[in-house]
Amino acid sequence: MGGPHRPFPTTRHSLIVSAASAGTMAREALDDVVAVYWKPAYKHVRIQWRRSNEEAKDLVQGFFTALIEQQILAGFDPSKARFRTYLKGCLDHFVMKQDERANRLKRGGGAIAICDFEAAEREIAGTPSVEDVFLREWQRQMFALALEDLRAYCETIGKTLQYAIFAAYDLAEAERPSYAELAAQHGVPVTNVTNYLAWARRELRRMVLLRLSSVTSGDSECMAEQRVLFGK
Amino acid sequence: MSYLPDRALDHLRDVAEAPDFSATRYRVEEEIGRGGMGTVYRAWDTQLERRVALKVLNAADRVNQEAILLAQLEHPGIAPIYDAGTLPDGRAYCAMRLIQGRRLDEFLRDEPALPARLRLFQKICEAVAFAHNRGVIHCDLKPQNIMVGEFGEVFVVDWGVARTEDSAPALSAGTPPYMAPEQSGAGAQTVDTRADIFALGQILRELMPDPPPRPLAAIARKASAADPRDRFSSAQQLAADVGRFLDGLPVSSYRDTMPERLARFCRQNQVLLLLLGAYLAVKLSLYFLAPALK
Numbered sequence: 001m002g003g004p005h006r007p008f009p010t011t012r013h014s015l016i017v018s019a020a021s022a023g024t025m026a027r028e029a030l031d032d033v034v035a036v037y038w039k040p041a042y043k044h045v046r047i048q049w050r051r052s053n054e055e056a057k058d059l060v061q062g063f064f065t066a067l068i069e070q071q072i073l074a075g076f077d078p079s080k081a082r083f084r085t086y087l088k089g090c091l092d093h094f095v096m097k098q099d100e101r102a103n104r105l106k107r108g109g110g111a112i113a114i115c116d117f118e119a120a121e122r123e124i125a126g127t128p129s130v131e132d133v134f135l136r137e138w139q140r141q142m143f144a145l146a147l148e149d150l151r152a153y154c155e156t157i158g159k160t161l162q163y164a165i166f167a168a169y170d171l172a173e174a175e176r177p178s179y180a181e182l183a184a185q186h187g188v189p190v191t192n193v194t195n196y197l198a199w200a201r202r203e204l205r206r207m208v209l210l211r212l213s214s215v216t217s218g219d220s221e222c223m224a225e226q227r228v229l230f231g232k
Numbered sequence: 233m234s235y236l237p238d239r240a241l242d243h244l245r246d247v248a249e250a251p252d253f254s255a256t257r258y259r260v261e262e263e264i265g266r267g268g269m270g271t272v273y274r275a276w277d278t279q280l281e282r283r284v285a286l287k288v289l290n291a292a293d294r295v296n297q298e299a300i301l302l303a304q305l306e307h308p309g310i311a312p313i314y315d316a317g318t319l320p321d322g323r324a325y326c327a328m329r330l331i332q333g334r335r336l337d338e339f340l341r342d343e344p345a346l347p348a349r350l351r352l353f354q355k356i357c358e359a360v361a362f363a364h365n366r367g368v369i370h371c372d373l374k375p376q377n378i379m380v381g382e383f384g385e386v387f388v389v390d391w392g393v394a395r396t397e398d399s400a401p402a403l404s405a406g407t408p409p410y411m412a413p414e415q416s417g418a419g420a421q422t423v424d425t426r427a428d429i430f431a432l433g434q435i436l437r438e439l440m441p442d443p444p445p446r447p448l449a450a451i452a453r454k455a456s457a458a459d460p461r462d463r464f465s466s467a468q469q470l471a472a473d474v475g476r477f478l479d480g481l482p483v484s485s486y487r488d489t490m491p492e493r494l495a496r497f498c499r500q501n502q503v504l505l506l507l508l509g510a511y512l513a514v515k516l517s518l519y520f521l522a523p524a525l526k
Binding site: 139140143144147170171172173194198201202204205206208223226227229230231 | 234235236237240244247254266290322
């Protein structure tokens with residue numbers, strides 16, 4: 001139970017730092033950034049900038065394309081701002097500079113293809129008006145991606161039962177089942193249910209931190225962002 | 233990827249953050265503080281049947297360092313450490329004495345009298361001086377990191393960014409405005425115990441009434457001078473100067489004006505001056521009354 005001891009996720013801060021110093025992003029770093037930030041960016045443009053869904057799509061795709069093609073990240077200084085703050089500032093600047101007749105920017109690259117704008121649009125319909133959509137969506141996206149990672153990890157190492165119990169309890173949309181109900185449903189002792197939950201939550205935290213490390217510039221920023229991600 | 237509703241997101245944020253102490257002797261009761269380096273919980277030690285403060289940090293090496301440093305600092309003004317370990321998810325924790333009291337900034341809201349405040353300040357200086365004598369610099373002294381117990385006892389807490397004089401400096405450790413100028417940027421290389429003296433000077437400012445007595449203001453000014461060479465060289469010296477002010481004596485940081493010296497002389501020699509006055513009054517009375525009596 002518990003699996004191998006993994007105190008901390010392997011850091012991937014270097015990807016962001018090297019991207020900043022080079023001005024352009026490595027493909028690996030870009031994939032991580034787009035995966036985490038496309039939805040917060042899209043909802044931010046839709047709600048804060050009050051752009052239509054089509055305009056927001058173009059702007060967000062244009063923004064991430066510019067990240068690849070232009071030297072946007074050259075100005076990122078980890079000692080002055082968090083990567084999330086910097087990226088949001090860049091996005092705002094990018095949107096400000098675009099007028100409604102802006103040319104549709106060239107779409108391309110596998111990274112952009114992962115953006116499911118229609119799904120994001122459906123989510124906006126149910127989103128209450130919040131002050132900082134970008135921050136909330138960033139939190140949501142980090143956890144959503146970590147959940148995907150956790151599910152894939154559980155399948156890989158043969159712990160689908162652990163994930164099923166975790167999903168049934170921690171992702172319950174209505175009332176949470178009791179431990180006894182889950183134990184009876186899956187034919188395991190109640191103590192196993194609590195152990196499986198504890199294990200899955202630890203792994204989820206690890207997955208979140210792994211994702212976080214790929215979009216932060218170093219330990220200091222990562223710790224500061226942890227407080228935002230987990231803090232109340 | 234399915235949409236994560238707000239309720240599920242908030243729950244996941246909670247459970248991913250909650251430390252798993254199930255394999256330890258501690259049972260977490262509630263979160264009592266959250267700071268830059270980690271989270272503090274009130275917990276029950278099932279083995280020794282007492283309440284403790286459990287500090288969970290995100291950086292494993294830092295909490296181990298804090299635990300090791302704290303273990304060297306046995307002083308009535310420093311909360312003792314009981315235990316340290318690592319959680320299954322890799323986060324490090326340490327169990328410390330649970331201080332029953334209030335933070336200094338909360339305590340000051342009751343506006344205790346200046347002498348009481350200054351005596352409290354002296355106790356803070358004593359705890360800091362003890363740490364300095366053992367080569368430990370706190371690096372983040374501020375009212376929020378000082379607890380005042382039910383009986384006026386003082387505890388300097390949160391040694392999370394503390395370091396020894398010979399260890400590598402942590403860049404930008406500290407909290408403005410208590411952070412000495414040399415603690416930020418390239419100057420961090422030169423940080424020594426005088427960085428804590430700067431913070432003590434800033435804390436002293438918050439203890440003073442408005443307007444402050446001049447000698448006391450001078451002490452605070454000297455303690456938190458921009459150039460470390462202009463500050464008190466030790467926390468004991470700072471405490472001693474505050475003590476001299478409390479006793480009505482001249483302080484090293486301030487040169488009295490002539491009227492102030494005269495006023496101090498009068499305060500310190502009240503009895504002598506009264507006796508002298510009485511003697512002179514009798515003498516004068518006799519001088520004027522003597523011819524009439526003849």
